[in-house]
Amino acid sequence: LGGPTGNLKILIPLKQVPDSTVRVKVAPDGKSVVTEGITWSISPYDEYAIEMALERKDADPSTVVAVVTVGPARTRDALRQALAMGCDEATLVTADSAAPLAIARALAKVVEEAKPDLVLCGKQASDDDQGFVGPALAELLGWPHVATITKVVPLDGGVELWREVEGGHEVWKAPLPALATVHKSEKEPRYPSLPGIMKAKKKEIPERSLSALGVDAAGPTWTVLSMEPPPVRGGGKILKDGDAKQIAQQLATALRDEAKVL
Amino acid sequence: MKTLVVADRKGSDLRRVTLELAVKARELGDATVVEIAGERYSPLPFVSALAKKVEAEKPDLVLLGATLNGRDLGARLAARLGRAYAADVTGLRAAGNALEVDKPMYAGKVRAKLRIDLPAIVSVRPGAMPLKDGAEAPQIDKVDADASAEKLTFVKLAATATAAKRVSLSEARVIVSGGRGLKGPENWHLVEELADALGGAVGASRAVTDAGWRPNEEQVGQTGKTVTPDLYVALGISGAIQHLAGMTSSKVIVAVNKDPDADIFKIADYGVVGDLFEFVPAFTDAVKKIKGNG
Ligand SMILES: Cc1cc2nc3c(=O)[nH]c(=O)nc-3n(C[C@H](O)[C@H](O)[C@H](O)COP(=O)(O)OP(=O)(O)OC[C@H]3O[C@@H](n4cnc5c(N)ncnc54)[C@H](O)[C@@H]3O)c2cc1C
Numbered sequence: 001l002g003g004p005t006g007n008l009k010i011l012i013p014l015k016q017v018p019d020s021t022v023r024v025k026v027a028p029d030g031k032s033v034v035t036e037g038i039t040w041s042i043s044p045y046d047e048y049a050i051e052m053a054l055e056r057k058d059a060d061p062s063t064v065v066a067v068v069t070v071g072p073a074r075t076r077d078a079l080r081q082a083l084a085m086g087c088d089e090a091t092l093v094t095a096d097s098a099a100p101l102a103i104a105r106a107l108a109k110v111v112e113e114a115k116p117d118l119v120l121c122g123k124q125a126s127d128d129d130q131g132f133v134g135p136a137l138a139e140l141l142g143w144p145h146v147a148t149i150t151k152v153v154p155l156d157g158g159v160e161l162w163r164e165v166e167g168g169h170e171v172w173k174a175p176l177p178a179l180a181t182v183h184k185s186e187k188e189p190r191y192p193s194l195p196g197i198m199k200a201k202k203k204e205i206p207e208r209s210l211s212a213l214g215v216d217a218a219g220p221t222w223t224v225l226s227m228e229p230p231p232v233r234g235g236g237k238i239l240k241d242g243d244a245k246q247i248a249q250q251l252a253t254a255l256r257d258e259a260k261v262l
Numbered sequence: 263m264k265t266l267v268v269a270d271r272k273g274s275d276l277r278r279v280t281l282e283l284a285v286k287a288r289e290l291g292d293a294t295v296v297e298i299a300g301e302r303y304s305p306l307p308f309v310s311a312l313a314k315k316v317e318a319e320k321p322d323l324v325l326l327g328a329t330l331n332g333r334d335l336g337a338r339l340a341a342r343l344g345r346a347y348a349a350d351v352t353g354l355r356a357a358g359n360a361l362e363v364d365k366p367m368y369a370g371k372v373r374a375k376l377r378i379d380l381p382a383i384v385s386v387r388p389g390a391m392p393l394k395d396g397a398e399a400p401q402i403d404k405v406d407a408d409a410s411a412e413k414l415t416f417v418k419l420a421a422t423a424t425a426a427k428r429v430s431l432s433e434a435r436v437i438v439s440g441g442r443g444l445k446g447p448e449n450w451h452l453v454e455e456l457a458d459a460l461g462g463a464v465g466a467s468r469a470v471t472d473a474g475w476r477p478n479e480e481q482v483g484q485t486g487k488t489v490t491p492d493l494y495v496a497l498g499i500s501g502a503i504q505h506l507a508g509m510t511s512s513k514v515i516v517a518v519n520k521d522p523d524a525d526i527f528k529i530a531d532y533g534v535v536g537d538l539f540e541f542v543p544a545f546t547d548a549v550k551k552i553k554g555n556g
Pocket residue numbers: 020044440441442443444466467468469470481482483484485486487497498499500501502503504505508518519520521524536537538539
């Protein structure tokens with residue numbers, strides 16, 4: 001990492017997860033999910049974080065956007081994808097598995113070396129649905145954080161962060177360096193362009209290991225006892241006898257008398 | 263088990279989830295409810311005050327509502343104290359010296375049972391724990407947020423123009439959601455009138471929030487809210503896997519779509535194949551009549 005000084009440098013820790021279109025299945029052991037043959041993608045909120053950073057770069061080309069992930073070898077593809085979208089640099093920290101706090105510790109080491117002004121995490125990864133690593137990383141660094149933002153505006157000596165809350169946005173000013181977790185970007189995450197893909201192929205992705213960073217993979221976590229799919233739904237009724245008014249009446253009656261939800 | 267429940271308010275009202283957690287905590291053993299008092303939630307002042315309280319009381323378990331603020335506070339607290347953390351669980355029970363929790367994962371596509379060693383921090387999805395009407399309001403210890411820990415400056419609150427006065431999505435017992443089939447924001451009165459007749463909240467598909475027809479906060483699905491109301495009505499929504507991830511655990515699902523092959527019908531309890539512009543006003547009338555207020 002290590003971009004030019006004086007310009008805004010944004011680092012995005014990203015996680016590779018099963019693509020949102022994957023029908024996730026529980027493995028025969030009943031404690032994990034099937035990963036063979038599935039499509040992997042950058043976690044959706046991390047894609048929003050990348051898009052948000054790239055929108056800053058569009059506005060000010062001196063902005064440097066770097067990505068990092070802690071994961072097994074396959075996660076290199078996610079970094080490659082981020083580079084193809086337009087990110088400048090990528091780092092892979094190899095780890096087959098690590099406790100959530102250990103992931104945050106590894107990321108903290110990378111942040112200390114790379115010295116970004118702003119770290120943007122996803123609001124939660126779409127596999128464990130935790131929303132832990134962002135706030136934990138800020139805590140380890142001793143930085144302030146703002147969660148679930150949809151907008152970042154650079155200011156003199158800081159950034160304005162728009163946090164989505166019920167009924168609107170709270171606008172916070174943070175000194176730099178700071179961390180935010182991203183809920184959505186202004187535009188949809190961009191697709192990699194062909195030149196972007198070509199450029200990304202040529203970029204080197206330096207690799208570090210957890211132990212080279214001096215981080216132990218252990219940390220407080222849970223043990224999975226079992227996993228199961230949500231109950232299958234089905235056997236629903238299609239109401240089709242009569243005109244709209246009659247069907248409306250039948251539906252209202254069924255919701256009151258049969259389903260008992262009115 | 264000794265449990266510390268962290269209270270959460272919406273404006274001046276205690277959120278229902280706080281009562282749900284207080285009841286649960288009493289079931290588990292010794293329960294205390296604490297409220298961090300500050301003008302508005304901000305992670306550093308809140309986590310600083312809460313961490314001190316936890317260190318003084320030494321609970322085995324800290325429970326928070328899995329609300330926007332509760333999830334954020336829980337995560338940073340867990341990192342500060344170096345404790346195990348599970349977010350957005352839908353069930354929990356004591357298991358010897360540990361805790362067993364139910365946690366939806368993979369955006370709701372999998373339900374996991376996890377074992378967590380104590381002491382631990384857990385945020386619980388609103389509405390997931392049973393609460394009988396008339397549950398006694400718990401006694402609340404107030405602790406001031408630690409303003410000296412703040413590094414952020416609050417600038418302003420920018421309200422969404424369409425901000426509704428309705429119940430919030432994650433707590434609503436009835437939700438009426440509109441999709442691209444509504445054709446445009448000018449037709450949303452159809453969704454709102456039905457939601458009002460049913461006494462529910464208004465939701466939307468991502469096609470709708472992306473198009474800017476409705477605010478983000480109304481989006482249901484993988485990258486929006488996960489909801490589990492008693493009744494979910496999907497109007498002009500095709501039923502993409504990412505939408506289903508957010509609402510498939512609703513108790514009763516009604517779908518209105520003109521395409522008989524729409525995926526939404528595969529998970530609907532009641533389906534109506536037809537033009538929503540014709541059906542929805544008729545259904546709103548029927549609901550008003552049956553509820554005796556039309
Ligand atoms: C990473 C990722 C995350 C995503 N997260 C979400 C999410 O959180 N939530 C979400 O909703 N989507 C999400 N999506 C998008 C999802 O894939 C779909 O594109 C989206 O849900 C479609 O919205 P829709 O059903 O309103 O629109 P469409 O798919 O266009 O469906 C419109 C429906 O309206 C029906 N219709 C049209 N006219 C009428 C009429 N007059 N009367 C009755 N019916 C009519 C049509 O038959 C059609 O079925 C995500 C996608 C990705 C890639």
